[in-house]
Amino acid sequence: MAMNEISVGILGIGTYVPDKVLTNKDLEKMVDTSDEWIVERTGIKQRYIADADTATSDLATKAAQRALENAGVTADEIDLIIVATATPDMLFPAVACLVQDNLKAAKAAAFDLAAGCTGFMYSMVTAAQFIKSGLYRKVLVIGAETLSKILNWQDRNTCVLFGDGAGAVVLGETKPGCGIIGVHLGADGAGGKFLSLPAGGSRIPASVESVTENLHFVHMNGTEVFKFATKVMGEAAVAALEDAGLTANDIDCLIPHQANIRIIQSASKRLKVPMDKVIANVDKYGNTSSASIPLALEEALQAGKIKNNDIVVLVGFGAGLTWASCVMKWCKEENTFA
Numbered sequence: 575m576a577m578n579e580i581s582v583g584i585l586g587i588g589t590y591v592p593d594k595v596l597t598n599k600d601l602e603k604m605v606d607t608s609d610e611w612i613v614e615r616t617g618i619k620q621r622y623i624a625d626a627d628t629a630t631s632d633l634a635t636k637a638a639q640r641a642l643e644n645a646g647v648t649a650d651e652i653d654l655i656i657v658a659t660a661t662p663d664m665l666f667p668a669v670a671c672l673v674q675d676n677l678k679a680a681k682a683a684a685f686d687l688a689a690g691c692t693g694f695m696y697s698m699v700t701a702a703q704f705i706k707s708g709l710y711r712k713v714l715v716i717g718a719e720t721l722s723k724i725l726n727w728q729d730r731n732t733c734v735l736f737g738d739g740a741g742a743v744v745l746g747e748t749k750p751g752c753g754i755i756g757v758h759l760g761a762d763g764a765g766g767k768f769l770s771l772p773a774g775g776s777r778i779p780a781s782v783e784s785v786t787e788n789l790h791f792v793h794m795n796g797t798e799v800f801k802f803a804t805k806v807m808g809e810a811a812v813a814a815l816e817d818a819g820l821t822a823n824d825i826d827c828l829i830p831h832q833a834n835i836r837i838i839q840s841a842s843k844r845l846k847v848p849m850d851k852v853i854a855n856v857d858k859y860g861n862t863s864s865a866s867i868p869l870a871l872e873e874a875l876q877a878g879k880i881k882n883n884d885i886v887v888l889v890g891f892g893a894g895l896t897w898a899s900c901v902m903k904w905c906k907e908e909n910t911f912a
């Protein structure tokens with residue numbers, strides 16, 4: 575880190591999931607699947623599902639309110655809101671603008687960021703640059719999804735995997751040497767075809783045909799995404815650690831994107847970080863895409879798994895294809911649950 579550079583850390587965190595739980599047993603009644611298959615292949619036992627009246631901005635707003643409270647920051651102190659989402663309420667306006675209105679964060683600029691499940695990491699790194707440059711002081715970063723709305727509930731290859739939820743952090747200046755100390759972002763657009771929602775944009779505008787052909791749902795080549803994920807998680811974390819002048823041996827707590835327990839275990843093995851230092855809660859939430867990392871981070875903090883001066887590595891992958899990692903030195907000022 576350059577001398578005199580502003581250090582950026584998490585001042586507060588908040589999460590929110592809808593009330594309704596959908597278990598694997600419930601899914602058995604909907605598609606040709608079994609609790610046994612889902613648990614063995616993915617580690618998922620249940621997921622939370624938003625009701626018909628709830629959209630992504632509703633979950634995002636609730637998580638944001640909790641993050642603001644946790645940080646002891648008021649909405650009118652927020653300079654910028656970034657929402658990472660693959661499931662916006664609508665194509666435009668941005669979810670971030672809807673949240674800005676809900677929170678009455680009058681002076682905040684607002685935009686959405688699309689990087690699939692990696693969106694939260696991309697947004698954190700983007701937000702940090704605004705603070706480091708001195709342009710903004712406090713930025714709200716939210717990962718929020720209602721994936722249940724874009725799933726084909728007759729396609730067992732995808733509908734068992736995902737869940738709804740939101741997580742938010744307030745980023746701001748922290749003690750020198752603390753907070754975000756290393757980052758790495760990457761993308762491989764050639765792999766975009768492996769995970770997409772084909773219709774509803776300018777390539778295939780909504781039509782009777784696009785609906786009949788199920789093109790408004792998630793389409794995924796699970797095997798290709800799995801291969802990509804197991805390779806890239808370790809590599810991304812190592813690259814961010816290198817940026818911080820550290821190695822995988824320095825990791826005290828690894829917070830991976832929660833898509834599949836086997837992908838998480840593979841990252842643990844590749845990085846030689848034992849599973850007791852790895853946060854996994856995919857069993858409770860399924861894959862909540864851009865919300866998964868803040869949901870896991872908050873759980874780690876509440877369980878007291880992150881201590882003062884710990885090296886915490888966040889790492890994710892997703893549609894794009896994209897990947898990202900962020901290394902943080904977790905100083906007491908940031909650990910507001912301790």
Ligand code: UT7
Pocket residue numbers: 606607608611612615616691730731732734769794796797799800803833834861863891892893
């Ligand atoms: O955030 C990024 C989003 N996506 C991901 O991270 C997904 C990454 N990929 C994965 O997690 C895994 O590839 C899956 C969980 C999607 C699939 O697991 P797998 O071990 O790779 O299974 P598979 O695709 O090789 O399928 C094995 C079998 C197939 O049957 P056949 O062709 O062998 O007869 C599937 O049809 O399992 C079948 N299958 C199911 N069976 C019961 C697929 N989905 C289900 C299901 N229930 N839900």
